[in-house]
Amino acid sequence: MMGKKREKKIVIGITGASGSILAAKAIEKLISVGISVSVIASNPSRMVWDQEMDESYGEALEKWSDSGLMEYYGIRELTAPIASGSYPTMGMAIVPSSMATISALSHGLSDNLIRRAADVCLKEKRPLVVVPRESPLNAIHLENMTNLAKIGVTILPADPPYYLGIKTLDESANYTAERILLSLGITDELPMNMRYNGPSSTT
Numbered sequence: 635m636m637g638k639k640r641e642k643k644i645v646i647g648i649t650g651a652s653g654s655i656l657a658a659k660a661i662e663k664l665i666s667v668g669i670s671v672s673v674i675a676s677n678p679s680r681m682v683w684d685q686e687m688d689e690s691y692g693e694a695l696e697k698w699s700d701s702g703l704m705e706y707y708g709i710r711e712l713t714a715p716i717a718s719g720s721y722p723t724m725g726m727a728i729v730p731s732s733m734a735t736i737s738a739l740s741h742g743l744s745d746n747l748i749r750r751a752a753d754v755c756l757k758e759k760r761p762l763v764v765v766p767r768e769s770p771l772n773a774i775h776l777e778n779m780t781n782l783a784k785i786g787v788t789i790l791p792a793d794p795p796y797y798l799g800i801k802t803l804d805e806s807a808n809y810t811a812e813r814i815l816l817s818l819g820i821t822d823e824l825p826m827n828m829r830y831n832g833p834s835s836t837t
Contacts, residue, residue, distance in 0.1 A: 643672060646671055647731075649728060654683040656729050657729050659807040660810075661704070663811040667815070667820065673707070674709060707747055710747065712746075712747055717750045724819070726761070726762050733766070761818045764779075794809060795809060
């Protein structure tokens with residue numbers, strides 16, 4: 635007898651880097667396409683969120699919970715199911731990712747749930763997407779990201795595609811969210827309005 639169909643689930647880690655809108659857009663996009671989301675947020679990320687966003691983090695959690703597709707874990711909940719490789723997920727995105735988190739992953743440290751869940755993705759060879767938020771980058775930052783890229787991590791800077799005429803942070807964050815879903819294998823291609831179709835014809 636066949637077992638139940640496995641639930642499609644993505645882990646989203648939110649660290650204390652600037653760029654809370656990127657996490658919000660990624661989570662909302664996943665929920666909109668019917669993907670369950672396990673959310674982990676560091677304590678600094680919640681402070682940054684409340685500085686950057688009009689909607690409080692608590693209000694956002696309540697809204698996501700209403701979808702029935704979101705579960706939330708505290709940063710110290712190392713007994714959470716997503717801390718084990720035997721618990722099936724489709725992968726993870728850390729958005730936005732601080733350089734401290736990138737450094738920890740590069741050196742095999744898994745001392746909180748975000749880092750442990752990411753380490754699980756690495757050892758189980760599941761997709762892991764990291765959206766770094768720092769500028770300019772020093773040699774240590776670059777070396778740590780290179781180490782992760784060499785073992786299959788997708789490094790996805792939140793860079794807007796200027797050729798699409800993006801004018802707002804909201805548009806830019808929407809584009810990054812779509813790129814995250816694409817990198818995780820949730821979607822097969824970008825929406826038509828987010829693709830480069832060559833130079834515009836002129837008369």
